Amino acid sequence: NIQVERKLVTSKTFSFSNNYKQESVMSKVYTVKDVEKHNKEDDCWIIVKDNVFDVTSFLSEHPGGKRILLKVAGTDATKQFNNYHNNEIFHKYSNEKICIGKINNRSENNNNNNNNNNSDNSDTFGEGIPYSDPYWYYGFLSPYYNDSHKRFRATVRNFVDTEIKPFVEEWDEAGTYPKELHEKAYKAGIYAAIWPEEYGGTPPENFDVFHDLILIDELCRCGAGGVLWSCFFAFGIALPPILSVGSDYLKNKVARDVITGKKIMSLAVTEPYAGSDVAGLETTAVRDGDYFIVNGEKKFITGGMKADYYTTAVRTGGKGMKGVSLLLIEKNMPGVSVRRMKTQGWLSSNTAYIMFDNVRVPVKNLIGKENDGFKPIMHNFNHERFVFAAMSNRYSRVCVEESIKFARSRITFKKRLIDHQVIRHKIAEMVRRIETTHAHLEQIAYQMKHNINQRKLGGIIALVKVQATKTMEFCTREASQIFGGASCIRSGVGS
Numbered sequence: 001n002i003q004v005e006r007k008l009v010t011s012k013t014f015s016f017s018n019n020y021k022q023e024s025v026m027s028k029v030y031t032v033k034d035v036e037k038h039n040k041e042d043d044c045w046i047i048v049k050d051n052v053f054d055v056t057s058f059l060s061e062h063p064g065g066k067r068i069l070l071k072v073a074g075t076d077a078t079k080q081f082n083n084y085h086n087n088e089i090f091h092k093y094s095n096e097k098i099c100i101g102k103i104n105n106r107s108e109n110n111n112n113n114n115n116n117n118n119s120d121n122s123d124t125f126g127e128g129i130p131y132s133d134p135y136w137y138y139g140f141l142s143p144y145y146n147d148s149h150k151r152f153r154a155t156v157r158n159f160v161d162t163e164i165k166p167f168v169e170e171w172d173e174a175g176t177y178p179k180e181l182h183e184k185a186y187k188a189g190i191y192a193a194i195w196p197e198e199y200g201g202t203p204p205e206n207f208d209v210f211h212d213l214i215l216i217d218e219l220c221r222c223g224a225g226g227v228l229w230s231c232f233f234a235f236g237i238a239l240p241p242i243l244s245v246g247s248d249y250l251k252n253k254v255a256r257d258v259i260t261g262k263k264i265m266s267l268a269v270t271e272p273y274a275g276s277d278v279a280g281l282e283t284t285a286v287r288d289g290d291y292f293i294v295n296g297e298k299k300f301i302t303g304g305m306k307a308d309y310y311t312t313a314v315r316t317g318g319k320g321m322k323g324v325s326l327l328l329i330e331k332n333m334p335g336v337s338v339r340r341m342k343t344q345g346w347l348s349s350n351t352a353y354i355m356f357d358n359v360r361v362p363v364k365n366l367i368g369k370e371n372d373g374f375k376p377i378m379h380n381f382n383h384e385r386f387v388f389a390a391m392s393n394r395y396s397r398v399c400v401e402e403s404i405k406f407a408r409s410r411i412t413f414k415k416r417l418i419d420h421q422v423i424r425h426k427i428a429e430m431v432r433r434i435e436t437t438h439a440h441l442e443q444i445a446y447q448m449k450h451n452i453n454q455r456k457l458g459g460i461i462a463l464v465k466v467q468a469t470k471t472m473e474f475c476t477r478e479a480s481q482i483f484g485g486a487s488c489i490r491s492g493v494g495s
Helices: 002-009 032-036 055-062 066-071 079-083 087-094 104-120 147-164 169-172 181-187 209-222 225-233 240-244 247-260 376-407 421-449 454-488
Strands: 043-048 050-052 097-102 265-270 286-288 289-300 309-315 324-330 336-340 351-364
Touching: 032 043, 032 421, 043 055, 043 066, 043 079, 043 289, 050 055, 050 087, 050 324, 055 066, 087 247, 097 240, 147 209, 169 209, 169 225, 209 225, 209 376, 209 421, 225 376, 240 247, 240 376, 247 324, 265 289, 286 309, 289 324, 289 421, 376 421, 421 454
Parallel strands: 265 309
Antiparallel strands: 043 050, 050 097, 286 289, 289 351, 309 324, 336 351
16 A cells, blocks of 8 residues: 555655646647648647647547547537547647647637626626525525635635645545645644644634535535545544543644644544444453553454554443544554555545554553543534435536536437436425525535534434435436436546
8 A cells, every 4th residue: 555655645646736737739720721721630639618639649548539539620629529538638748749729719719708798797706506505505595604615715726726626536546645745734723623723724814614514515516435534534523522531641642743634633432342332342452550551453444554643442441432542543553453444436545454463552541431432423424424414416417417417418319418308307306305405504504603512413414414315325326317328437527
């Protein structure tokens, strides 16, 4: 795994956006007639979305073979491109040397049209694909959001569009992501947005739970759960017990380094023998003077391969919830061994299986009181479920957005796929469920903002998680039906 990560970080392919530009791309302007002259195998140009590409040297590298490109040599191949590729591929090659310029006038006219469209309602935000964003992005009124939320929304979106979305497919295929993404996100003002300033947090002006909802929602536009949980969300369930019930020693030891992205932290609760049944866990911690001797195993630990610290649930007392404690265990402690678990999805989640073999953990690493660790674990679940619900609902929106984009460009039976009534019915039903779920999320966020008792919130948060995940299940199925066979391939328009 270390070798894979080193290769990933040093590879030019995986560099961040500041190395991902070709400033000369827009320097030349051509006409359609200019492009028409370059229509042979040894001199092949095409137009895609008003950009001009010299694909002569790329013919032999094209994944679909050179004949596909030669069929459209010297012409506008935008329609054919949209049938096989998504926008990320377009943006990637628009920043490569094969992009040699733009078509005269057409792009300028398009920009003017876009500006005119935006001027109709200056309070809109995003690409404008119907229902691909929450209602208030389209100029609808809401009692929950103000200018601070709008500024934060723009900050997160810019980071996702420039530093995450262009690279997630390659990160997933490599099974990991560059470790510096943590600190890069911190410097951008989003990594520590929900954390206290005294430990390095960078909350937006007048921070509330709706900033948190925006953060989750906007991050999840990238569609890469492995990156999101390993980098952004895992420490969000590992650190709170230390901040809520941990000693000043533990807070000073880990909080600032974790919040600023210098160190990585994961929650280690699930075991081979006990998953949701937290009270039944079997990892033991036996007191030996100033140490606990820890023995046991933890399974499905998201981000565990990269983590420096583990907030670990152990058994220090008798059976049941009253015998559970929390310990801070450091990865470099003798007796801790970690191995990678291969996951079906979330390919870059760095999910780990952790073994503790007579690990000596200082008593001062006890989080809260001995035998009283069950309660902070349960309180932690509320926000974790809220994250999962918001995440799932945004994934459903991604399904709607990509389905609409695809159906607008795909031609079947001599008309656009979007013009078939059955496709419109599918999209409408997807949207109905998404908007209902989002309203439920906002209701819960409002209660959280006003500090409603965590125990009281547990039931409705569990219900919204069920609602959101069932919505996502439905939307992924319907999107797969719209995309057809392309939805089964991890490349091209279905990626």
